[in-house]
Amino acid sequence: DAMVIQNPRYQVTQFGKPVTLSCSQTLNHNVMYWYQQKSSQAPKLLFHYYDKDFNNEADTPDNFQSRRPNTSFCFLDIRSPGLGDAAMYLCATSDKGQLKETQYFGPGTRLLVL
Amino acid sequence: QKEVEQNSGPLSVPEGAIASLNCTYSDRGSQSFFWYRQYSGKSPELIMSIYSNGDKEDGRFTAQLNKASQYVSLLIRDSQPSDSATYLCAVNRANDYKLSFGAGTTVTVRA
Numbered sequence: 001d002a003m004v005i006q007n008p009r010y011q012v013t014q015f016g017k018p019v020t021l022s023c024s025q026t027l028n029h030n031v032m033y034w035y036q037q038k039s040s041q042a043p044k045l046l047f048h049y050y051d052k053d054f055n056n057e058a059d060t061p062d063n064f065q066s067r068r069p070n071t072s073f074c075f076l077d078i079r080s081p082g083l084g085d086a087a088m089y090l091c092a093t094s095d096k097g098q099l100k101e102t103q104y105f106g107p108g109t110r111l112l113v114l
Numbered sequence: 115q116k117e118v119e120q121n122s123g124p125l126s127v128p129e130g131a132i133a134s135l136n137c138t139y140s141d142r143g144s145q146s147f148f149w150y151r152q153y154s155g156k157s158p159e160l161i162m163s164i165y166s167n168g169d170k171e172d173g174r175f176t177a178q179l180n181k182a183s184q185y186v187s188l189l190i191r192d193s194q195p196s197d198s199a200t201y202l203c204a205v206n207r208a209n210d211y212k213l214s215f216g217a218g219t220t221v222t223v224r225a
Contacts (some may be wrong), residue, residue, distance in 0.1 A: 015124055031211070033212075040217065040218075041117070041217055042202070042214075042215040042216055042217045042218065043158070043202070044213045044215075045212060045213075048212070066195070088157075090157055090158070092209065097211045099146050099206060099211055100144075100145070100146045100165055100206075100210055101165070101211060102148070102158070102160050102163060103148075103160075103204075103213060105150075105157040105158050106157060107156070107157050108156070108157040110155075
């Protein structure tokens with residue numbers, strides 16, 4: 001089945017220790033998104049890629065970076081995690097970046113910062 | 115004003131009853147509206163999309179859209195314990211395919 005896969009499902013890191021979260025998709029979608037979701041809050045868009053074009057949200061901290069080496073894979077790098085970065089990180093994809101398109105979510109990675 | 119606001123929960127309904135969830139949005143140019151279901155500790159799953167004013171039914175779910183009032187709702191008929199989850203309303207940003215999400219309404223269906 002075509003799907004969005006995230007690894008790892010759970011990640012524990014230490015304060016200030018860089019961490020990378022991974023997302024892959026078999027849907028062959030052009031657009032890949034990274035969201036941060038804290039408990040009882042709305043998913044917050046961090047950035048997205050339209051093909052190779054990176055689009056950052058204005059309020060995304062510099063501590064968060066992303067890479068998309070090919071169509072299938074996208075990575076979220078947190079350079080120096082703080083306690084406030086503990087959250088669920090959701091990867092999503094959509095087909096062509098058009099209105100009325102559904103976003104499909106991966107299972108998420110829950111990040112714990114010690 | 116938040117871009118997308120949902121009625122605060124939690125919402126508790128007895129099994130078999132109708133659960134009614136409401137969502138308002140601030141951007142009058144929005145054109146795409148989605149309801150996602152999110153079980154605790156899981157990722158959002160699309161259950162309904164609606165683009166035109168009026169009602170859209172899919173099984174036990176009915177979405178209602180009123181663009182003039184900037185209001186979208188979701189009705190869950192014959193609620194089941196498996197419907198217990200948080201329901202997220204998502205709206206596209208005007209002239210953009212990116213979505214803004216509400217904080218969600220948590221529904222608990224009592225057996």
